[in-house]
Amino acid sequence: IMIFVEAIQRFGHPPEVQGPLMMAIAVGGLLVNMASLAILHRGREENLNIRGAWLHVVMDALGSVGAIVAGALISFFGWYLADPIASTLIVLLVIYSAWHLLSEAVSVLMESAPRGIDVDRVREAMLDVPEVTGVHDLHVWTITSGFDSLSAHVVIEDGAQHAEVLARLRDRLHERFGIDHITIQLEPEDFEEKTTCQ
Known part of the structure; x- marks a missing residue:
């Protein structure tokens, strides 16, 4: 100035x-x-x-x-x-x-979604993984330049192999969106999430 x-x-x-x-x-x-x-x-x-x-x-x-x-x-x-x-x-x-x-x-x-990443497309890509029936509480944000992070709750079919589903999700998110820092909570289809503590 x-x-x-x-x-x-x-x-x-x-x-x-x-x-x-x-x-x-x-x-x-x-x-x-x-x-x-x-x-x-x-x-x-x-x-x-x-x-x-x-x-x-x-x-x-x-x-x-x-x-x-x-x-x-x-x-x-x-x-x-x-x-x-x-x-x-x-x-x-x-x-x-x-x-x-x-x-x-x-x-x-502000933990905004990274430029160039459409959260709806991320959700669709995750839903395309076999044995995944739902995705909710999906958050994608940038921790620092070039380091994007994702967290989500993923609903899977009964009897699905957790490790295999996680590996497929991890690979899909890395290949399509370049996201490597991933935290996923797997949930069975009949899981009811409690919103209040008892």
Whole structure:
């Protein structure tokens, strides 16, 4: 926010900036950011925290690129408005990127169904497993980025082999939806769940 406020103020009175010094510092920052990006790149898909750090470094790198371009425009053309324009563009990029990260974090905290997983399709896939006659209390949520979880009560035919049904359900959920953390309560068809304690 402070960068944006200062950039707006500089539009009216752009200060004289030493373009070559600005470029030199920005190049140094860009090199450090590139090294950091290489380190963080692998873990950014699986972990929301690493993705946040990666995004921060990307924004720093873009800031360095903006400073290099602004420094070149100041050095070669004396165009001092390049500094507040670059700052404003960087702030807008940060806001855009942070919004997506924030929405994903809120989704995890609210235990929302993962993007791309339709709970009704999950229920149908579970009901297609032999000896499964019902599915209720089905919940699918994201624990952290790339780690989805499922819990459900599954009604099975009398005489069904519990271990076999569980294995089929586990395999089906993994293959079709990529869900590996699964908690299932198997129930016989005549099971009446008590909602109050005695």
